[in-house]
Amino acid sequence: MFRVDLFWSAAAWRRFGLKLPDTIPARGQSGARPPHSKMAIKESSDELDPPVTTRQTAVAQALSARSLQDYLALAIATCGVGYLPLAPGTWGSLVGVALYVGLRGLFLAFLWPLASRNHLNLPHVAYALAVLELLAVVCVTFVGTWAASRTEKLSGKKDPGKVVIDEVAGQLLALAAIPLAVASWWPIILAFVAFRFFDIVKPYPARRLESLEAGLGIMADDIVAGAYAAIVVGFFVVVGWFS
Numbered sequence: 001m002f003r004v005d006l007f008w009s010a011a012a013w014r015r016f017g018l019k020l021p022d023t024i025p026a027r028g029q030s031g032a033r034p035p036h037s038k039m040a041i042k043e044s045s046d047e048l049d050p051p052v053t054t055r056q057t058a059v060a061q062a063l064s065a066r067s068l069q070d071y072l073a074l075a076i077a078t079c080g081v082g083y084l085p086l087a088p089g090t091w092g093s094l095v096g097v098a099l100y101v102g103l104r105g106l107f108l109a110f111l112w113p114l115a116s117r118n119h120l121n122l123p124h125v126a127y128a129l130a131v132l133e134l135l136a137v138v139c140v141t142f143v144g145t146w147a148a149s150r151t152e153k154l155s156g157k158k159d160p161g162k163v164v165i166d167e168v169a170g171q172l173l174a175l176a177a178i179p180l181a182v183a184s185w186w187p188i189i190l191a192f193v194a195f196r197f198f199d200i201v202k203p204y205p206a207r208r209l210e211s212l213e214a215g216l217g218i219m220a221d222d223i224v225a226g227a228y229a230a231i232v233v234g235f236f237v238v239v240g241w242f243s
Contacts, residue, residue, distance in 0.1 A: 073150035082162035092164025096171025097192055107132045126180040133176040140169045141219055149215030159218050166222035171195050173226030177233040187233055194229035
């Protein structure tokens with residue numbers, strides 16, 4: 001038996017005087033085109049969260065000519081390690097550790113002569129050191145928010161993985177809980193491990209703060225993770241003192 005497929009045979013359409021459609025959908029598909037999703041998905045700098053590529057409706061701004069401020073923002077946001085292919089968030093935390101060690105030595109080199117000149121004792125130096133370290137966290141957070149916002153626009157992605165300045169700020173906050181009286185390395189290692197844990201797990205309200213706009217959302221969840229890690233470090237330091 002000879003069967004004529006009216007849907008796929010153009011000759012049959014013309015034979016029966018029917019008008020051909022402008023476009024013919026493929027077999028098993030409807031003629032309507034699904035709307036393109038415009039929702040941006042966060043690209044994590046964590047290896048446990050695989051990066052997700054999002055559909056872009058326009059040419060990425062990164063392809064256009066970049067200004068000096070753009071390059072400065074990229075340098076600050078990536079800290080020179082954001083382009084590494086493996087675990088850029090962990091490398092960003094290591095940058096935070098290195099920055100902490102350098103700043104702590106610089107602050108103490110500045111505070112000890114002042115304390116001696118003004119006849120101040122160890123508690124004064126310890127308190128001043130804590131204040132300066134917290135000010136450093138605030139400065140890195142504000143500058144990082146600007147750099148992360150600009151880098152996000154250049155990348156065309158929500159929280160691009162190459163941005164690690166948020167890990168630097170969060171790690172600095174975790175390390176700020178180490179008191180002056182502790183001269184060993186174990187609190188630094190504990191602060192690093194604890195911050196990486198909380199940065200991956202993202203306890204409340206870290207994950208909710210990720211939805212904040214641009215650089216605020218990028219930085220806020222890591223600041224929360226740093227605060228949790230600082231509590232852990234402080235707890236174990238006190239337990240070590242009194243045990």
